[in-house]
Amino acid sequence: MTEPLLAIRALSKSFGGIAAADNIELDILPGEIHAVIGPNGAGKTTLINLLSGLLPADAGTVHFNGVNITKSSAPARCRRGLARSFQITSIFRDVSALDNVALAIQAAAGHSFRLWRPARTDPALRDPAFALLEQVGLANRANIRAGNLAHGEQRQLEIAMVLATGPKLLLLDEPMAGMGTEESERLITFLAGLKAKYTMLLIEHDMDAVFALADRITVLVYGRVIATGTPSEIRANTDVRRAYLGEDEAVA
Amino acid sequence: MTQTSKSQRPQNLWARLRDSRTSVSLLLLAIAAATPLAAPALGQSFYVDVIARIMIWAIAATSLNLILGYGGMVSFGHAVYLGIGAYAMGIMATEGITNGFIQWPLALLLCGFFALIFGAISLRTKGVYFIMITLAFGQMLFFLGISVERYGSDDGLLIFTRSEFDLGFAELDLSNGTTLYYVIWASLIGCIYLSHRIVNSRFGMVLRGAMSNETRMQAIGVPTYRYRLAAFVIAGMMAGLAGLLSANFERFISPDMMNWPRSGELIVMIVLGGMGTLFGPVLGSVAFLMLSELLSTWTEKWHLIFGPFLILVVLFARGGLAGMLERLNPRSDP
Ligand SMILES: Nc1ncnc2c1ncn2[C@@H]1O[C@H](COP(=O)(O)OP(=O)(O)OP(=O)(O)O)[C@@H](O)[C@H]1O
Ligand SMILES: [Mg+2]
Numbered sequence: 069m070t071e072p073l074l075a076i077r078a079l080s081k082s083f084g085g086i087a088a089a090d091n092i093e094l095d096i097l098p099g100e101i102h103a104v105i106g107p108n109g110a111g112k113t114t115l116i117n118l119l120s121g122l123l124p125a126d127a128g129t130v131h132f133n134g135v136n137i138t139k140s141s142a143p144a145r146c147r148r149g150l151a152r153s154f155q156i157t158s159i160f161r162d163v164s165a166l167d168n169v170a171l172a173i174q175a176a177a178g179h180s181f182r183l184w185r186p187a188r189t190d191p192a193l194r195d196p197a198f199a200l201l202e203q204v205g206l207a208n209r210a211n212i213r214a215g216n217l218a219h220g221e222q223r224q225l226e227i228a229m230v231l232a233t234g235p236k237l238l239l240l241d242e243p244m245a246g247m248g249t250e251e252s253e254r255l256i257t258f259l260a261g262l263k264a265k266y267t268m269l270l271i272e273h274d275m276d277a278v279f280a281l282a283d284r285i286t287v288l289v290y291g292r293v294i295a296t297g298t299p300s301e302i303r304a305n306t307d308v309r310r311a312y313l314g315e316d317e318a319v320a
Numbered sequence: 321m322t323q324t325s326k327s328q329r330p331q332n333l334w335a336r337l338r339d340s341r342t343s344v345s346l347l348l349l350a351i352a353a354a355t356p357l358a359a360p361a362l363g364q365s366f367y368v369d370v371i372a373r374i375m376i377w378a379i380a381a382t383s384l385n386l387i388l389g390y391g392g393m394v395s396f397g398h399a400v401y402l403g404i405g406a407y408a409m410g411i412m413a414t415e416g417i418t419n420g421f422i423q424w425p426l427a428l429l430l431c432g433f434f435a436l437i438f439g440a441i442s443l444r445t446k447g448v449y450f451i452m453i454t455l456a457f458g459q460m461l462f463f464l465g466i467s468v469e470r471y472g473s474d475d476g477l478l479i480f481t482r483s484e485f486d487l488g489f490a491e492l493d494l495s496n497g498t499t500l501y502y503v504i505w506a507s508l509i510g511c512i513y514l515s516h517r518i519v520n521s522r523f524g525m526v527l528r529g530a531m532s533n534e535t536r537m538q539a540i541g542v543p544t545y546r547y548r549l550a551a552f553v554i555a556g557m558m559a560g561l562a563g564l565l566s567a568n569f570e571r572f573i574s575p576d577m578m579n580w581p582r583s584g585e586l587i588v589m590i591v592l593g594g595m596g597t598l599f600g601p602v603l604g605s606v607a608f609l610m611l612s613e614l615l616s617t618w619t620e621k622w623h624l625i626f627g628p629f630l631i632l633v634v635l636f637a638r639g640g641l642a643g644m645l646e647r648l649n650p651r652s653d654p
Contacts, residue, residue: 120539146541158536160529171529174522175540180547182522190522233540 071134073098073237073267074119074150079128081111081118081291088114090291092128096237101259101268103278106288112271113155115288116241119269120152121145132237147176149236153226153243155271161215165206165225168214169197172232200228204258220251227258238268244277256280287311340645345599348606352505356498372501374609375508376566381589381601382511383558387551388587389596390519392531393443396451396583397458400438401431401556403465403578405563410477410573414470420483420494427564428557434461435556439549458583465575476574483568494568504565508602511558516598518554527551528596592633594642603641 072095081089088111096102104112117123119130121142129138137145146152160168170193174180177192187193201207204224209217214225223243230238243259244252256277259268263281272278278285279299286296287308295305302308337343352371359367380402387393408427417423442453466474482500485492494500518524530537530544537544567573576582585608593604611629615622637644 122535122538141543142538143541143543146539152539154536154539158533158539160532160536162532163528167525171525172540174525175537175542180522180526180542181550183518183524184521186517186520187522187525188520193522229536229540 151235399582405560431560439552594640
């Protein structure tokens with residue numbers, strides 16, 4: 069059996085009385101796209117916050133590439149290769165799209181105790197940043213203030229920033245949230261194209277996206293993992309159908 | 321289609337001068353440079369001292385702008401570093417050390433040291449707690465200054481000899497008022513240029529990014545605390561330079577230099593001039609000190625006029641004076 073890239077053991081987090089993560093056990097295998105689905109408030113974002121180090125866990129461990137990162141800070145995890153996107157767009161709104169990505173490139177390029185040379189004319193930052201914007205389809209929007217980009221474009225910028233950190237594992241929190249059908253489809257194609265290079269933990273409400281992309285799916289309800297399996301196993305799982313997919317979701 | 325450029329081209333001099341913020345500020349600095357020559361001829365020598373004081377405050381405001389305007393750190397105790405710089409010089413002068421090559425580096429190091437300690441603790445907090453804790457550190461040293469008899473306590477301390485920079489073959493004679501004036505002028509230019517380099521460097525990008533979106537900064541792998549702390553130390557040392565200049569210029573220091581109203585005035589200067597702009601602190605200190613001078617000749621209760629004025633500026637002139645000047649710029653791109 070292959071060693072998991074990310075091994076989550078007994079991970080728990082509660083807010084007041086609410087268990088947002090309840091004894092979560094999960095392995096993310098190298099190269100796979102692992103989707104996490106669940107109803108609103110199931111604890112999906114909490115899981116990403118715990119994995120990316122923005123929230124401290126109450127209990128449990130996380131190993132990445134065999135290293136225990138349970139106590140590591142968010143920046144330290146990112147530098148190990150664990151990069152996340154945000155469900156609610158989180159970008160530097162006052163500067164250009166290119167500046168946003170260039171900053172992420174800079175962050176990955178080592179320390180920033182360089183106080184003299186101008187950063188905005190440094191080809192070592194600008195060129196790779198521009199290449200990434202091209203890759204996500206924002207090249208002609210590079211010099212637009214990020215806050216003025218359309219919603220879908222900001223979502224693409226999020227992805228570009230994630231890729232700029234030089235990650236091994238992408239933690240994507242509803243990357244298609246708020247996108248139109250056409251935009252979503254383009255992003256699905258784009259993410260499928262990244263599969264060869266990156267491992268992904270993908271949170272998504274859009275079931276078309278999930279079933280199109282995922283190698284395996286984990287279902288989260290009230291902070292608990294109720295099932296993990298291949299898409300067909302998940303479709304067939306009666307617990308899942310009852311708890312989550314429900315009647316209105318046409319899952320044939 | 322417009323061509324997208326990957327890197328912002330360095331602007332040429334003409335393009336920079338067309339920015340009215342820059343041209344007005346450079347004009348002010350040129351006026352400051354000419355004053356010692358022109359003012360006595362016009363029989364207005366009084367203005368030389370006024371402008372020297374304004375420039376010293378402008379250095380202090382520039383230093384605070386580095387962390388407040390570009391880093392979002394609302395230090396309500398920034399004047400304390402002025403005080404530390406000035407007292408380091410005053411204490412050494414009292415104890416018979418008048419060599420500037422010893423005084424100045426020691427004073428600046430001391431400012432850096434205090435900023436490191438105070439910053440390391442206060443930067444662990446955010447928002448109003450940060451404001452309160454920086455205020456507390458400032459007041460702590462203010463009360464220390466008040467209580468030490470040997471160095472004048474609350475009466476302040478006279479400095480009999482200005483710093484001596486004597487290399488043997490050449491001497492920078494600060495006892496000459498004009499020389500001191502140009503040292504202050506050059507220090508201001510130097511501090512503005514240093515700020516310009518810093519805020520546009522990689523370091524500056526991190527500082528601004530952490531102000532704009534801390535969480536995102538963490539998520540792209542930047543441990544922001546250490547960069548904030550480094551900026552805090554640089555700003556403390558720059559304010560310390562203003563303190564050294566003030567001590568040399570006034571030949572008098574008092575604990576009042578580091579009392580909290582001074583820190584408040586520094587913040588007011590920055591807000592008035594334009595936070596997070598290169599020349600905002602200069603514009604702000606000119607406007608603040610001129611206005612307070614002018615208003616106080618009319619009435620003792622000048623704060624009653626200045627207060628509402630400041631509120632109007634904050635409400636209607638977003639970006640302060642620098643913002644107002646920027647709106648005067650010809651639109652270059654449609
Ligand atoms: N910082 C917080 N403080 C208190 N409660 C929180 C916090 N973050 C999340 N919660 C609670 O934890 C539970 C899980 O929230 P979470 O955002 O992880 O769900 P989700 O699966 O991402 O939902 P959605 O599909 O709406 O994005 C919810 O009940 C939420 O109210
Ligand atoms: Mg969520």
